[in-house]
């Protein structure tokens with residue numbers, strides 16, 4: 001097998017084109033092609049935890065479906081652990097776990113424990129290994145009181161934890177997570193994130209995380225890939241994403257009294273509220289000369305520098321790509 005640890009997941013110029021037919025009149029039907037994934041290439045090393053983000057309809061789910069073998073690429077080359085997913089879907093299934101936050105892979109009417117028994121048999125997990133994995137998941141995901149409860153009676157957060165456990169009982173090398181914290185409250189989100197962090201650190205499970213919750217990315221991933229209109233528009237660290245998209249930082253100053261908007265070289269006041277003013281300045285510039293200039297111009301009580309948040313960075317990236 002040619003797979004190296006660095007090329008655990010490999011995509012070269014992968015495409016997926018859907019043929020869509022739609023009614024264009026009473027009798028006429030129009031054929032149209034949707035290029036959902038348009039020539040994507042990347043490598044994920046074994047043990048990496050990578051974010052895969054983008055706006056609605058960008059092509060994230062289509063990519064994940066090709067990585068699991070549910071969909072066959074229209075072009076390009078794709079391998080997971082050296083396996084061509086669409087050709088050897090069953091063999092690959094033993095190596096991967098998948099969690100789709102929007103729907104469950106558990107049996108709705110069965111208690112959680114019975115769903116796990118079915119996973120045990122389906123994947124022919126050795127008994128001792130299964131027990132060990134189940135015990136670990138039950139402990140770390142706090143499932144002890146839930147094992148006898150039918151899935152339909154579980155809350156969303158409980159069900160999600162149940163689903164994550166189900167995806168891991170056969171010891172997959174790779175875990176695909178599609179919106180694993182969607183709709184969860186703060187406490188459940190924190191539990192799921194802590195579990196995933198430990199899983200990646202302790203077991204070296206490779207994780208590809210698709211999410212609209214950028215908090216997931218900030219807290220879990222060093223590397224993030226951004227897809228838009230089927231193309232990869234960023235592949236790098238979260239810090240690089242900031243640097244690429246962050247236009248401005250903000251200096252927030254509390255003055256001794258209310259003053260008209262300050263006039264300081266290299267910055268512009270973007271908001272005034274009582275004695276507090278917000279000054280935007282280029283992200284690439286140092287804040288020090290600006291602070292000195294403000295301090296020289298008026299009496300200061302307090303100040304802080306705010307980095308743009310990741311949502312603003314990404315919104316800006318998308319906006320820039322759309323303006324010709």
Ligand SMILES: Nc1ncnc2c1ncn2[C@@H]1O[C@H](COP(=O)(O)OP(=O)(O)OP(=O)(O)O)[C@@H](O)[C@H]1O
Nearest residue numbers: 018020034036054055056057058059060061062063
């Ligand atoms: N089976 C299909 N047939 C036709 N078009 C499809 C099919 N699946 C996806 N598409 C189209 O492909 C594009 C990419 O869809 P995809 O579901 O991969 O996006 P996404 O990034 O996962 O979006 P979201 O964040 O909304 O889940 C969209 O334009 C979608 O309408």
